[in-house]
Amino acid sequence: MTQNGSHEEQEEVLKSLPNGVTLSWGIIKQPRRGPKGELSIEKIVAAAIAIADQDGLPAVSMSRVAQSLGYSTMSLYRYIASKEDLLILMQDAVSNVPIPPEDAALDWRDGMREYVRVCVQVFRDHPWYSDIPIMSIPTTPNTLQIIDWLLRTMRDFPLNDYEKISFVLLLSSYARACGMIQRDMDRVIQSGRSPESFSGSDYSAALKYLVKADRFPDLYPVIHSGAYTDDTDSPIGNDLDFGLERILDGIAHYLENKRK
Known part of the structure; x- marks a missing residue:
């Protein structure tokens, strides 16, 4: 099969993707007319995110989302077949972060710092994000756009693709850990406790x-x-910055050895 392939071959390949992923790519067409012609996947996902942001992920259900929109639960199923699909779409929606324009003068370390900062902020803005288990590699468009952004910082590195994607995993894992710590600190402060209690x-x-x-x-x-x-x-930010700088030092050292 060629890269594009026939229409039938493409359809067969896309069957391997979870339904929520194909929805995120717009591959599955929405109903032309929903109830009152007003419901859409975007509105359903936005409503679910609002509920999760306010009350946590356990509060999200198809019935709760439908109620918040003023529709029956069955109306939602015409657009999104399951809660699992909804969670995939929620993750991808909050991953739609502003990607900085390319800047040839930007140091790669600054680019990676910005990547980690933006990823950490997603966990702080949407505390439920990490409550969704990691089920596979990223496959939705907005999450892949973030990875593409990070790979941009390594475009001129003397590395093979495996090495580059390994650095993506390293920085993404650190951002996830930092994001969860910052999220927990936010929760402590919101509960009325002091930052000093969190730092110890x-x-x-x-x-x-x-x-x-x-x-x-x-x-x-x-x-x-x-x-x-x-x-x-x-109390937490300084420690996390220190760790990130040591990761970047390690990448710089690895690059130096590759160039020898």
């Missing part, structure tokens, strides 16, 4: 009393130096 600085004195050198010989000096429960205006 509220417990610094107690830990210094409890952690003894004979039982925790290597943790003991760290606790007593204050590094373990650092009391700063941004």
Whole structure:
């Protein structure tokens, strides 16, 4: 089969994709006229996201979404066949982030920093995002657009495709971990607790009393130096930035060795 192939061959290939993925690509046509001619996949997904943002992912159901839109549950099934499909579409919709224009003068490290920052923000803006289990590699258009953006920063690297996609996985995994930590910190603060309780600085004195050198010989000096429960205006952000810079240092070192 050629890259384009016949129409029949293309249809056969696309059958391997989950239904929600084909919906995200617009491959499955929407009904021409829904109830009152007003319902659409976009409206359904937007309503589901609003519910998840406010009440969490468990609150999202086809009936709850339908109710919020003023339609019957069966009306939604004319557009989206299952909640699983809806979750795929929700993930892809919030992944529709602004992609910076190409800038030849931009340092690759700055490009990767921006990629991680944007990905972290998705988890903070939509705390439910990581509650959806990872079921496969990204296959929807907006998630693939983000990956394409990150690959752009590596366009001139002396690396093969496997190495590049491995760096995508490394940075994406770090962004996911950072995003979940930042999300949890946001939740702590929204619940009325202080940032200091999250960083542990509220417990610094107690830990210094409890952690003894004979039982925790290597943790003991760290606790007593204050590094373990650092009391700063941004107790988590600085630590996460430090980790990202070390990842970028590692990529730079790898590139240096490849160029030798």
